[in-house]
Structures are given as C-alpha cells and as structure tokens.
Amino acid sequence: MEGSDTYLIRPNHQYKFKPAIVKECIREIVRERLSGMLYDPEEVPELSRSLADGIKDKVKNAGFDRYKLVVQVVIGEQRGQGIKMSSRCLWDADTDNYAEDVFMNDSLFCVVAVFGSYYY
Amino acid sequence: MEEYPNGNEGSFNSEEADGVVKECIEAVVGGDDYSANQVNKWTASIVERCLTQLVKQGKPYKYIVTCAVMQKTGAGLHTANSCYWDTAVDGSCTVRWENRTMYCVVSVFAVAIP
Numbered sequence: 001m002e003g004s005d006t007y008l009i010r011p012n013h014q015y016k017f018k019p020a021i022v023k024e025c026i027r028e029i030v031r032e033r034l035s036g037m038l039y040d041p042e043e044v045p046e047l048s049r050s051l052a053d054g055i056k057d058k059v060k061n062a063g064f065d066r067y068k069l070v071v072q073v074v075i076g077e078q079r080g081q082g083i084k085m086s087s088r089c090l091w092d093a094d095t096d097n098y099a100e101d102v103f104m105n106d107s108l109f110c111v112v113a114v115f116g117s118y119y120y
Numbered sequence: 121m122e123e124y125p126n127g128n129e130g131s132f133n134s135e136e137a138d139g140v141v142k143e144c145i146e147a148v149v150g151g152d153d154y155s156a157n158q159v160n161k162w163t164a165s166i167v168e169r170c171l172t173q174l175v176k177q178g179k180p181y182k183y184i185v186t187c188a189v190m191q192k193t194g195a196g197l198h199t200a201n202s203c204y205w206d207t208a209v210d211g212s213c214t215v216r217w218e219n220r221t222m223y224c225v226v227s228v229f230a231v232a233i234p
Contacts, residue, residue: 039196041196044196044198045198045200048198048199048200049200049202051200052200052201052202053202055202056202056203056204060204068203068204068205068206068210068231069203069204069205070184070201070203070204070205070212070229070231071201071202071203072186072199072200072201072227073199073200073201073202074188074197074198074199075197075198075199075200076190076195076196076197076198077195077196077197078195079193079194079195080193081190081191081192081193081195082154082156082159082190082191083188083189083190083191083197084159084160084162084163084188084189084190085163085186085187085188085189086160086163086164086167086186086187087167087184087185087186087187088164088167088168088170088171088185089171089182089183089184089185090171090174090175090182090183091182091183091184091231092182096182098184113186115184115229117182117184117231119234120233120234
C-alpha cells in the first residue's frame, strides 16, 4: 500500500469507516449467497473463502481509502451445539472500527466480521 | 518513496504469536469441559490475555484478536479470512486447539503502524 504525502492523522468525517454501511454490504452478500443453502463439508471451505474475498472487494469499493481491511468469515453446521465468538482489538478507537453480521438458516450459521484500521 | 533500511522491523512473526496464543488458551481453558454459562467468561479472558501478552512485546502494531469456542457435537466449522493490507509488514496467525469437549479457534491479525 503506497503512502501518499498528505500527513492526515485522522480521516475526515465522510471518509471514516462507517459500521452501518459495511454491515449493509455484508448483509447483502451473505443473504444472496447463503439463502437456502445446505451445509456441505466439500463445498464450505471454498464457499467461505469466496465469501471473504467478495465481501472484502465490496467494502473496498465502498470507498474507504487509507483503511486496511480484515474480513473474517466463520461458517458452521447447525447441530444444536453452543458456540461463542468474541474479539478484542488494540487500535486507535478514534479512527478504527468494525462491523459484524450473523446469518442463520436451518442447516448452517455464518458469522462475518470486518475490521478496518486506518493507515496514517 | 525512499526505502529506509530498517534493522529491527521485519514482518509479523507468526510463530512467536502462535506460541503466545497457545499458552494463553491452555491457561484459561486447559482442563475444563464445555460449559454454556462459563463460555462468555472464557472467550473474554482468552482474548484479553492474548492481547496483553502481544502488547508486552512492544512492537509497533495494532492487533485484532478473535476467539471462537464451540462445543463438540460432531458439527463442522470453517473459518476464512481475506485481508487488504501491506503483506510486507502485516500478518496473521490462527491457532486451532481442542480438548475432549470443545474446540477453540483463535485468530490474531497484526496491522503495522508506519
């Protein structure tokens, strides 16, 4: 990622990482790709990888310049088990943020988390 | 842009992070069985502990640590991540750990501060 000489130490309000917008991006893609899908252990590795890439590209195109992105997709089978997922971040709370979404149907569940970190 | 020769800054050391994370998981859930009322506490402590240990290393990184704890019922689980960053200095490390009754997957993402 090239650094440009703007010396901006924090983004203007309109260029900030907006969780609401990113959550919408995630929602659209996940609902479109996973509605009606059944958990299939052969397909799921490829599916989760392509979901992660698709979401990353969509968020990139939403115009968050100077943000480094991390997209994590977790897909699991529904078998009545309990699962708990949590995350902690050490970053600049002023400039960095995250968005997440959970999708469930009868045979699988999918958790997506997108973290954005500002590149000073 | 000029390349400054940096002696001590390399890319993210994922083996070292791997060791740190494994040790944190063992310390928090080492001998326990899955319990729905404790799992909140566990994930929070694993994540906080990993973060504090990583920060102690004193490297110029921002960290994102995620942890998923799942009961063993024969169900399958897949995680994938896609990252848009500078591959020369940023990095990640994922640790999968299990015992008799549960799986624990911890991911650490380190983003460099220029």
